[in-house]
Structure formats: C-alpha cells, structure tokens
Amino acid sequence: MHETMDNSTPDAHGARILIVDDQPANVSLLEQVLAQAGYTNVSSTMISTEVCALHRKNGYDLILLDLQMPGMDGFQVIEGLKTNDRDAYLPVLVITAQPGHKLRALQAGVRDFISKPFDLTEIKMRIRNMLEVRLLYRRLEGYSKRLEEAVAERTAELRESEARYRSLTELASDWYWEQDELGNFTRVSGPVLEMLGIRVDGFASSAQQETLEGWNAAERSALQEAIEARRPFLDYVFTRTESDGTVQKFQVSGEPVFGPGCQFLGYRGIGVAVRSRE
Missing domain, CATH: 3.30.450.20 (PAS domain)
Incomplete structure (x- = not known):
C-alpha cells in the first residue's frame, strides 16, 4: 500500500491521488497525464462503491471522481466521503461532461471540477492548484495538532507543579x-x-x-x-x-x-x- 506522507513537509508530487472512473480509457489517460506531470503516488478504481473505504484506509490527498458511474454515482460517493469525521477538507475534483452537474457538485462540497472532453493543460493546472491547497491544509492541521499537544502537556506540567506546591506547603x-x-x-x-x-x-x-x-x-x-x-x-x-x-x-x-x-x-x-x- 502507499507510504504515509509526513504532513509537516508536504510534497505535491508525492501526494496520494485516486482516480475513480468506470471507463478504462479515461483512467489510462489520467494516469499518463499525472505520470508526465511528475506525480508518483497514483492509484485507481473503476468500482465506485470502494471509494469511501479506500479513502478511510489511505487518506488520499486528491480524488479525481467521475460523476456518472454505475451502481453508485459520484454524488452518492461524495455524501459517503463527507461522513469521514477525521477529514474536514473534502479532497474531491469531479469529472463531468454535464454543465448542470458542476454547480450541484460545488454545492455538495467538492472543491473543483474537470470538464469532458479533457483539456490536458486544464487538468494539470486544476490538479496542481488543488493539491497545493490540500497539502497546505494538511500542514495547518498538523501544526494545530502539535500546538494542542504542547498546550495539553504544559497544562499537565502546571497541574503537577501546583500539586507538588500544595503538598509541600501543607507539610x-x-x-x-x-x-x-x-x-x-x-x-x-x-x-x-x-x-x-x-x-x-x-x-x-x-x-x-x-x-x-x-x-x-x-x-x-x-x-x-x-x-x-x-x-x-x-x-x-x-x-x-x-x-x-x-x-x-x-x-x-x-x-x-x-x-x-x-x-x-x-x-x-x-x-x-x-x-x-x-
């Protein structure tokens, strides 16, 4: 499986990316585009029902999601991803050929979209921009977590010091x-x-x-x-x-x-x- 990236030093080219599309040709094209752009940690699935479980397991930095898929469409996948409590930022870039789906997807909480037929320059730009924001968001989360841990540790030290002070003064x-x-x-x-x-x-x-x-x-x-x-x-x-x-x-x-x-x-x-x- 994919190696865990250090959130304190995010690297866009090592970001974990998942391609979700039921068309093998689209998957192959996106894999080639990402490889040429230098992204090294890319995986894919053509089964939409696997996406939520895969994201919970691997914590993707970006999910390229086709909206029109059999069994479970992209909008249902988005709702499932939103139940992941540990991830306040929904890292989804939707793929659609339907103009009306773009607004609906943005309202559902996705960050951006890619239009079909593909414009390779547009794909690279949107992926790069979204990953930059995503990885900066991860860095902020890591900083906030370390700050909370430092505050908790300092609070515990102060309480212990206060307890020692009281014990000594009482004696x-x-x-x-x-x-x-x-x-x-x-x-x-x-x-x-x-x-x-x-x-x-x-x-x-x-x-x-x-x-x-x-x-x-x-x-x-x-x-x-x-x-x-x-x-x-x-x-x-x-x-x-x-x-x-x-x-x-x-x-x-x-x-x-x-x-x-x-x-x-x-x-x-x-x-x-x-x-x-x-």
Whole structure:
C-alpha cells in the first residue's frame, strides 16, 4: 500500500491521488497525464462503491471522481466521503461532461471540477492548484495538532507543579489556604477552626472580623491593608488574647494570584501557630 506522507513537509508530487472512473480509457489517460506531470503516488478504481473505504484506509490527498458511474454515482460517493469525521477538507475534483452537474457538485462540497472532453493543460493546472491547497491544509492541521499537544502537556506540567506546591506547603505549615478576588476562602487545608477559634468564612472580610473578640485590631488592619493593596506578605504575625489572658500568636504568609490577563484572582498562602518555647 502507499507510504504515509509526513504532513509537516508536504510534497505535491508525492501526494496520494485516486482516480475513480468506470471507463478504462479515461483512467489510462489520467494516469499518463499525472505520470508526465511528475506525480508518483497514483492509484485507481473503476468500482465506485470502494471509494469511501479506500479513502478511510489511505487518506488520499486528491480524488479525481467521475460523476456518472454505475451502481453508485459520484454524488452518492461524495455524501459517503463527507461522513469521514477525521477529514474536514473534502479532497474531491469531479469529472463531468454535464454543465448542470458542476454547480450541484460545488454545492455538495467538492472543491473543483474537470470538464469532458479533457483539456490536458486544464487538468494539470486544476490538479496542481488543488493539491497545493490540500497539502497546505494538511500542514495547518498538523501544526494545530502539535500546538494542542504542547498546550495539553504544559497544562499537565502546571497541574503537577501546583500539586507538588500544595503538598509541600501543607507539610511545612499548619494550614494552607486560598481566597478568591472577593476574599472568600475557596480552599483550606488544616485545622483552622480549632487553631483560630473562628469559622473560615468568618475570616473573609474586614466587616466580619469586627465582630470577633480578642484579635489585635492594629495587626488585623495592617494585614487587611496589605491584602487590599495586592501585596505579598511573609511571616506576618498577629495575635489573639483569650478571655483568661492567654495570648495566642499566628504567623501567615501569602501571595496574590493573577490570571493570564493580569486580572486579580485572589490570594493563597500558609499559616502556622507560633509555639511558646517555655
């Protein structure tokens, strides 16, 4: 069978061409014309019902299709070829002696046509032009596929990196947290409720924090100012005084997160309880 062509370096003279005609004389003439023009990968069939299966198997770059054939005419073949999901470009150049068939064929999705009786100069020109477009289309498909693969690979790498980051930060801290652009917690890992004595959603905004007792207002205000300014903060210490006079200290670090368009997405960071050395 035919060798598979590298889509990244298309060569028109090595393009896979199929001639479909029930007249041996027409097949022979087209084969001679293509050979003289330098095309080396040409095959033919006089059985129209074989065309769709052959195209699925070999992926032709160009199909020269006679419209008037017994059993299954050219228009039926065209409809069958259009069911090939992997090929968005219909590589069909129809052959017809009926002027009325030309418009119908173009409306059916074919790219061009050759008129009977044959004009050899016209045949060569139309075949060459169509193959140039076809092979450039294949090159674009190959580029798009490689780009999609590169994006998918990069996305997987970023997700893996993010997973490693979260794992390490969770191991190195008492809790890991993420907030959205409104200050609402979207992810928290660790015993925040037990350590801080507040619910996570109560930590979301300065208005909610005003209702909490025992927190150092100046420290909270400074932290809130850094967050509103979208600044990172490292090892920021804030305190809470219990009703019995016991002072608890917590240390947090956070960084703002921005999207591809530099839009602010929120914060993420870690926190630890500062243990007494007594």
